[in-house]
Amino acid sequence: MSEGFYRGKRVVVTGASGFIGSHLVEALVREGARVRALVRYTSGSRRGHLDRLPEDVLAQVEVVPGNVEDAGAVRSLVRGADVVFHLAALIGIPYSYVAPQQYVATNVQGTLNVLEAAREHGARVVHTSTSETYGTARYTPIDEAHPLTGQSPYSATKIGADKLAESYHLSFGLEVATIRPFNTYGPRQSSRAIIPSVMQQLAAGSAALRIGSTAPVRDLNFVTDTVAGFLLVGSSARAVGQTLNVGSGRAISIGDLVRLIFEVTGKRAELVTDDARVRPDASEVMVLLADFRRAAELVGYAPRVPLEEGLARTYAYVERHLTDYRPREYAI
Incomplete structure (x- = not known):
């Protein structure tokens, strides 16, 4: 259980202006965390979906403009943090056919920058993967031992990022846990989905x-259930060094x-x-269908919101x- 864990903790969220990131920021504030939220810099100072948060919640968030591809900016962002939730990524599969090099820069190099900064400053990292890394299911439900297949440039870059996260735990003892959400949906999701x-x-x-x-067949998980998985994984020592599926099982x-x-x-x-x-x-x-028994056993994860x-x-x-x-x- 994450209850009480985040109170007073200094927590960084990359990709905070996005769909899942904005919901996670809101949940962390309500858990009592001191949140620093990275949003991609724009000249108009836009904060994406963070502007959808209630004013009393957003007032408690330190919003930092920047880019995970900038190693210096990431080091500054992570300094003093207890936990880093790394969600920043390019995620559109069709666009990865158009701009694969940009996906490598953001998803792979950006993840490397986060891991290096966390290693320097001693922060725990929750790295965000995706069920797309499994490719078409060889068996269902899909557990974490399922082979990884890069069926799109997007999924290939996420596999690379996942393996970097794994290597930083095994090589340097960095506290890294990888959460692998299946298809998340809910308020604030873009029309890309x-x-x-x-x-x-x-x-x-x-x-x-x-x-x-x-x-195609998908496992659809409501955003509050995915966010609950993030909170549980980030607060559990048992999750460190693990990759954990989070889905609905339907x-x-x-x-x-x-x-x-x-x-x-x-x-x-x-x-x-x-x-x-x-x-x-x-x-x-x-076909994507989650076997989330490892997350249930290690951190107590369970989906709550029926699809309907x-x-x-x-x-x-x-x-x-x-x-x-x-x-x-x-x-x-």
């Missing part, structure tokens, strides 16, 4: 629902997911396959913030 992509089109009243392949095809969204929202649309949204055949990961409830909560958010989306465009 399937659930907000479908929901924004329905909320906008689109008669034709443009999607990619309906065959698999659903994209086609069945769309039909479930229809049921939850009470809306319908004609399904239209958009070739631009379909991955190359050999790059598509067909999570979808309803997510759609309510999309409806309230529809002007933030561009339903007629495909976000890669």
Whole structure:
């Protein structure tokens, strides 16, 4: 249990302005942590999803603009930290076909910078992996012993980052735990992902629902459950040196997911396959289903939010913030 662990702790979150990162920052503040949040620098001083946090929460966060690719900035960021949650990454799989070199720079070099800074300053690191590192399942449910396969430049860079994290624990004794979330969804997720992509089109009243392949099967985990996994992994000495899956343990095809969204929202649309949204055949990961028994045994992780409830909560958010989306465009 993480209860009480974070109170007064100095905690750094990279990728804090993103979907999961912003929810993690909010949870850490409520746990009593002293949070330093890294957001990518922009000339407009934008803080991404951190600006969605309640004012009383955001007032307790030290927001630091910067970039994980800048080693000096990362050393300064990590100085004095007890725990570093490393979430900063380029995550869009389709865009990794377009800009693989940038994915190496951010996901691999950026992770190396975080590990070096934590080694210098003696901080514990929770490194964020992804279920995409497993590739298409050779068996299900997928446990942490499953082989890793780089079926996209994105997943290949995440495998490289995971192995760097592992090496820093084995080579230097750095306290590193790797959390491997399966497909997280919920409020604030970008339209790059399937659930907000479908929901924004329905909320906008689109008669034709443009999607990619309906065959892939995914394990969908509501964001509060994923964040609970982060808190548990970061607070547990038993997690150090481990890689831990965090998921729901429930698999659903994209086609069945769309039909479930229809049921939850009470809306319908004609399904239209958009070739631009379909991955190359050999790059598509067909089945992801989490075996999270190791996380349950070592840190007490358990998912709480049923898919139907999570979808309803997510759609309510999309409806309230529809002007933030561009339903007629495909976000890669």
